[in-house]
Amino acid sequence: MSAEEILVHAVQLGKNFCLYFDELECDALCKERTLHRVLRNVNSQLLVVRPDLNVAAFEDVTDQEMQSGKGMHFSIHCYKTTTPLAGLPVAFSVQVEDKSYYMCCERECGEMIVRFKEGEVPKEIPGESNIIFFKKTFTSCSSKAFKFEYSMEQGMFLAFEEEGCLRKLILKKLSKDEVDETMKMSLC
Numbered sequence: 001m002s003a004e005e006i007l008v009h010a011v012q013l014g015k016n017f018c019l020y021f022d023e024l025e026c027d028a029l030c031k032e033r034t035l036h037r038v039l040r041n042v043n044s045q046l047l048v049v050r051p052d053l054n055v056a057a058f059e060d061v062t063d064q065e066m067q068s069g070k071g072m073h074f075s076i077h078c079y080k081t082t083t084p085l086a087g088l089p090v091a092f093s094v095q096v097e098d099k100s101y102y103m104c105c106e107r108e109c110g111e112m113i114v115r116f117k118e119g120e121v122p123k124e125i126p127g128e129s130n131i132i133f134f135k136k137t138f139t140s141c142s143s144k145a146f147k148f149e150y151s152m153e154q155g156m157f158l159a160f161e162e163e164g165c166l167r168k169l170i171l172k173k174l175s176k177d178e179v180d181e182t183m184k185m186s187l188c
Helices: 063-068
Strands: 009-013 019-022 029-037 046-050 055-059 074-080 088-096 099-108 111-118 133-139 142-150 156-163 166-173
Touching: 046 088, 111 166
Parallel strands: none
Antiparallel strands: 009 019, 029 074, 046 055, 055 166, 074 088, 088 099, 088 133, 099 111, 133 142, 142 156, 156 166
């Protein structure tokens, strides 16, 4: 609980002596600030989004490729909320060419898939959303590394999975006390 004061104005006294209030905040997520970062995995590879191939994967990137920044410089939209949550609510977007894409999760053939769809991240989200992740420190002794839990399914985290020569971005189920290096990400 914070020391912040909350002003409440009673509007009227109704039947059975019930109070009705005005100007209460709703339980919506409101965009507070945006950070511009790249996401690195435990192998120091950068997350690169390639919408034309419908894939997001961690790759070894040269300094020259990083400066061009195609699909690897993320906007991390931080939201504030009126309800206490486990972690900071964030959404991810990335610019590729002249188009903006946002990260979301969808169920396909019984499993959760990470997708990037063309469009903008909303300023306000009235309820649950498939674009929100909770940013948490990876471990208590690793304060500069994070993991991102999917807001609509507890225990599901962004991670990478090796698929051929790719380290593809996925959602992965994790038990509460388990530590999995494939979920460890740093923001640079």
